[in-house]
Amino acid sequence: MDVPKELEKVIEITREQNKWRRTETINLIASENVMSPLAEAVYMSDFMSRYAEGKPYKRYYQGTKYVDEIETMTMDLINEITPSKYSDLRATSGTIANAAVFRVLANPGDKALITRVQAGAHVSHTKYGTLGALGIEHIEMPFDVDKMNVDVDKAVKMIEEIKPKFVVLGASLFLFPHPTKELADAAHSVNAKLVYDTAHVYGLVVGKVWPNPLEDGADVVTASTHKTFPGPQGGLLVTNDEELYKQVSRTIFPWFVSNHHLHRLPATAVTAIEMKYFGRDYASQIVKNAKALATALVERGFKVIAEHLGFTKSHQIAVDVKNFGGGAKVAKMLENVNIIVNKNLLPYDLPEAVNDPSGIRIGVQEMTRYGMKEGEMEEIAELMKQTVEGKNPEEIKRKVLELRSKFLDVKYTFNVDLKSSKTIPLII
Template sequence: MAKTKESVTQFEVHDAEILAQARAVLDTCHSLQDIQVAVLAAVARNEEWRGKRCLNLLAPEAPTSPTVRALLSSEIGIRAAEGHIGAANRWFAGTQHIDEVEALCVELLKQVFQARYADHRLVASMIGNLAVYTALTKPGDVIMSVPQPVGGHSSNRVDGPAGIRGLKIVDIPFDPVELEVDLDLFRKVAPLVRPRVITLGTSMTLFPFPVHAMYEIVAEWGGSIFFDGAHQLGLIAGHQYQDPLREGAAVLTGSAGKTFSGPQSGVIVWDDPGLTVGLTHAIFPMLAATHQVNRVAALAVSAAEMLAFGDVYMAQIVRNAQALGAALARRGIPLLGAHKGYTTTQQVIADVRSFGRGLAVAQRLAQANIITNKNLIPADRVEDWDQPGGLRMGTIEVTRLGMREAEMEQIADFIARVVVEQESPAEVAQDVAAFRQNYQTLYYCFDHGLPPAISA
């Protein structure tokens, strides 16, 4: 298509070369329909590569079941449903069947997390965090959260929702070796700042938090524990991790698109009726109006899948992560938390500073059809953000494809060939693709049940 504007130099946060490639594609299109073809072709290339030939080891990523995936393109997704459930609460008429879907989702989430209240309207867990800060704090309040680079996430720091809310943020003391809260130091620091909210949320999450002990400390001045379970949500639902609400947390948020293995979505649950008005008002009308009812339907089915398959699915995810950590360590790749069994979640974190650091290692592995991500580790400085020393790997997708501990040995072999032995990624990629051909079915769902080795 012909250019409609002269090219000008302007600031861009995105990669300039990739944007230029996109413009070149547009320039070669002879019609608007050609543009559609170009988009569909890019989507198909991603599905062929990532969906069929790669070992996807991203800790914050999960494949949905065929039914959940189909629901995300269902007719109900084009319908608007602003407001709370019920005809009198809606701005629009004709929502009686949408009310059915949303009510089923809410009640299923309550069952999954054994909670008195649940909300389904958050399109992302980070928005859930903002809802919590909106409901539980006012600008200028003090909160405590886990810092970077020991695992903290921007959603609870100054450059995320906590900062947007105008909160004063104090670091939760964190042991960089044990990779857990330094409870003795917390007992000394917390009474000095008397935080309104203590946020327990990390993107590098390997071991549990002392939720009940921290709750007992902050209860003295009416402080609340907020558990940001973005990564652990499915593990909590599947009874393979601590249960924050039972241990004293006031609110649990999380992402349905990670261990929960549902659509990209936020989830929020709580028990205290005194929080209901503040939280639901923060959700609607403040942060969500129409809220993607197709996503809600998909979330409901994901919750049902979790009730049916969650315990065995999540247990295998953790066993696979521990097996992968041990296998990598035997092949000469240092792992954080090795003295504690590597992990109690879906994640393992490798220290790859001696192999070129996280960005370079992740890019080489991607060339070998192994998808991971660079990650800050405690030895890094905050300014190492772009070139951190760590590599994060997760076992959600490989587990849902039916893999077990034996396959983690093979995956570790592939990784070591690239990272330790410095083999050509292109050569390893061929072996990875051949290996992956035997794993194309998604399990732990009503579509395909359990993997054969487990169901037998």
């Protein structure tokens, strides 16, 4: 039988995606990363076809002895590198991890305090997402635009007055660590819990360049496994509170997850091992690159947020591009030359400006993993400047392709011959 045209099209689209995003673009999306070839090799395994409802050694299916082993090992690795006492990897995304925690901590009609939507609160923190789905009232904490952070004094006062069931820290636009200790102390004084969503910065926590929220009083930390932590898409949670851990674990399954996409487990384990041995160097270079890119953009006339604070302490920078036509226009202009960013609300935008905000958000973690350093950040800034000035896009794209062609191999991983290794279960 001839190959169906539909099948040819599927293969063609997939090849084009791989070629474009992996070899031809400078990806600066702050919520993405790339796995190592080693992690991808174990991701493509028989685990992807199997089910394992429940927890290790307490399953509702047979045939899970190796699932139990890899899941337990991965949990131990996560606890080691965080560090934490308890972890759960069954949430298939950071949003699902948040949902399970929120469901345990509050009932419909209860109150939760979150960071402002324009200041980066993830949709899962809000009435537009998980809080709304659970019927929990969303109340925004005061935000200090000058400090690009939660206003500590006003937030503490609000916690004491409102007495929420929980407070959420962490964000999608996330330049500086939130004031965990102060707000955890305030939350605990009214018998509330503090949840810290490290989806964007978990790799920086593991790499010891960002504070571990558990050490500053957070009751539970949720995370994604595919942003600064460069693993497969998925979620996790960690805590040192045994009783809270038990309650949330009983809630993930069966409330929010049945089978938890088992092929994530070996790939997450490989990534955890990579971060154990290379995480500090990787995370440190991420922050250096973010600061270098911010500085280079300012030198070229861009308005980078929080210059007076050193721009950032994370993988992200935020740029006000209103003078160049706004976030939507600039993001599209950059995509046309193969530089990928996203439009983003800035703290002083109105929520209604979500489709055409003042800003763009830039993350350097993926290009850092491909080996780019401060010098390449200078080149990227120059290419961005030429783009917003309306220079020839085809010429700029040629320069982007030339730069990217020098950075095609993933770094901060182990040099393993995947074809000859007898220990890697390849299915390719």
